[in-house]
Amino acid sequence: MAHINCILYPPTLEYHYLIQRPQHLMRSFSELGIPAFFLNNSSIYSKDKPGIRKLNEFFYLFNQVDPTPFLGNSKPIVYYTSAAHVDMVRQYNPELVIFDSVDEPSEEFESWRPNYYRAVSSADLVLTASDKLYQMAKALNPRVYLLPNACDYDYFSGKNNRDYQEADSDIAGIEKPIIGYIGVVASWCDLDLITAVADSFPHCNLIVIGPLYNISQVPQRPNIHWLGFKPYEKLAAYARNFDVGIIPFKNTSMTESVNPIKMWEYMAVGLPVVATALPEARKHGDLVLYSETREDFLRNIERALYQDTPEKKQQRQQVAQENSWMQRAQTVIEIIKEELERRELAADPTPVWIEDEIISNSNWEGLSRPDNGFVYHHALSGSRVKVASRLSLAAASPLRGIPEDKYSHWDYLPRIPNRPVYGLPIKRRGSKYQSSWGNWGYKRGSGQLKRLVVKKAVNYRKGLGWSAK
Template sequence: MPDATPIPLNDLSAGPLICFSHLRWDFVLQRPQHLMGRFARTRPVYVWEEPVPTTYDKPFYEVHPVKGTSVRAIRPAIPNAAPPGERESIVKRLFDDFRQLLGAQKPVLWFYTPMMWPLAEGVEAEAIVYDCMDELSQFKFAPPELKAREQALLEAADAVFTGGWSIYEAKKLQHDNIHPFPSSVDGPHFAQARKGMPMPDDMATIPGPRLGFYGVIDERLDLALLDHLAQARPDWHIVMVGPVVKISEADLPKRPNIHYLGGKGYAELPAYLSGWDVALMPFAINEATRFISPTKTPEYLSAGRPVVSTPIRDVVRHYGNLDGVKIADTPEAFVQACDEALALSKAPEIWLPEVDKVLADMSWDATFRRMDRLVTEAAQMRRARRAPDRFAAPGIKRGGAKPYDVVIAGAGFAGSVMAERLAEGSGKRVLVIDKRPHVAGNAYDHHDKAGILIHQYGPTISSIPTAIRSWTTCRASPPGAPTSTACSRRWMASSCPCRSTAPR
């Protein structure tokens, strides 16, 4: 079973961690709660949530202690009367006020949504982390500015984590310190379902066989597939556990053998799983699900339930070769896969040992330890980059900047002009390298002490006229012999007999 080794507690002497999340802490327990709850054992953790409206005429923020942890959920409240164009600046002022209360310690800034990056831009941080658990730009009602803000966050981040391999593959060239962290599992919690648990009251009257799903019911689910399954097997009962979000309840398929039980607490989930014969993942195949790595996959398996899923890429990649996971790409195949899974549910000893080997190193504790180590390394690198020159060489700026298209070694006049033309004319990213502290060689613009931009000449420019004058006088020529230009040309072509006396 997954590692359940306790994480040692300390005196919370580490600097604070501020987590910016688009998910309410008390909504559905997901990746942020698993990780922040563990970070809160070693440092103060504050989860800054999206703002809520208020009828009060002044903005404020609420501090919600989280039972059982030292996490504090911070919820800004914005007056209903606030103009839409001013709401973000109001939230920024609230965040600045909140940050002042944290004292002088630099915080770790941890982002689940790029939309909150402007709040913290410019904050002196111990480290900046982007945990990209989903491709939010593909979700329903995604803000149009999300992609631009994500790019800015990638450029500023010291470390980037992804919620699965698919999203890692999509973003791995956008940052030089990026790591995939597919969904983990609290194995002992869900393994309770294997031993049998009392049936929840609202499921006790639903006959078997029961095929269940829990999670957010939104645009990522294939509702037509659910309807087809219920119609094809009217003697099966489909149990849907979770809140309905971003879609209308009127659009949900309605059949006598489909049961919507609403959202449930994390502690209640094993009891529901215990009463299911098969666990379902009926996701639609669309842009919203292209990069998902469902946490429920290892949770279902830890509960000892065979899984039937549509071909979500990360599910196929990690679990597609397990006997206990059936992948189906059509409605008809999905029904057949459920038939096969029902047969497996009667003989778990055949397929569960293989599943447990896969789950053995997938605990949230192990994921936390790896992430914590990477955050510490990122903080060390950030400090090293900012160290004084007398202690360390200038650090290479880490971040999500795209690779350069062109590198020009030598920032003289020609190199500088070429760089400018390439950058402005073609939109290429150009890196110009020169040992001098300025570009354009020996003729360049320079701000004097008064701050006035003047035309500046480099230290060797004044020697050029002297050299030219000496080249146009042939000191070795006899009186009356032709001098000046002709001899200068011969000298420069290494053909003048007086070359040995000409200035080098």
């Protein structure tokens, strides 16, 4: 596994908002010891400023930072889920491109269709979340694999409280029995069915957790509680208050291809699950109560409330445990390794990595491309900063806004005529780093990983701060 030097996910999702399949898989890759670069698509939910955040030893969250300097000459495995990125992913010079087909390009997602065909047909490997998606992709590309969704079993079952946070007080006064739904509330949700559930079980409370996506009106009943978006770390706490977990989706071409993550998460908690007529739900027999009609759905809720047994709960949790994200990630890694062997590609044994000092001692505000053609210039702060060779070139940002008498000269930082101060790479013995006055360039030498060292201005005063604006 360590022979895969990096897996990169291009900017598609906000990492902290609606944790989905890509976040889970990328995190699991990193926990297998593979460097994972998650390029964040920042939103109002972003917790991080521009820069690089290290989420674990091998998991890097890039916020508005180009990963190219950190890849150097390495060719990453590019894993992507948005068909619209079919052209963009090639800019990372990938060793392999993996397209993950997670939703059918129909109904609400019909606009994806043209790019979907290109993404599937051009990918080196295609992953699919359901049987229907598998059959669709198989007609376009022979290198297709079925990879159903999964769950973080340890988190939802309570076996490991690493990510666990208590629920908010908004659930404290809601009496049981509780029928619960966790997920986006969108046009594929059957709101009439939700109303029917509330009306048919007036002695129960129906809790809906998740943001509104492409709708603005939802049914109102005294026993329906729309609690809105909750961070992933609190979802297990809410789910543990439920007595039944429901999946009230409409029957459409798009939902026929859905393998709901919530189905696995409900089972990990131990909840009885009631679903509409989703083909992927039917696979699990009486562990997921499959409902052809509205009447079936209502009968199955009653069955779940009053006829469930400890044995059934244990069986559901066993199935969930056998379908964890870690197991899915291990499957993907085996698929990648087999493909590399099939193509007789020599995997790079040296993982891409970023030293902790670069992350903790960097201020990335106002990143832009300098006129001299260098990929990015970095605002470095802190004491001595070590830059690994895979970061391409080390450069100091312009010291804008700092009077010249407040900092002393930089080692190896000559001033380029008519340009701000930039750092030239130090030529280490045995390496092949090159630079010129007008345009930076580099060549990575063979052999073991080499280092560049940039020394910060010794008189830099705390609180002044630098930026590259």
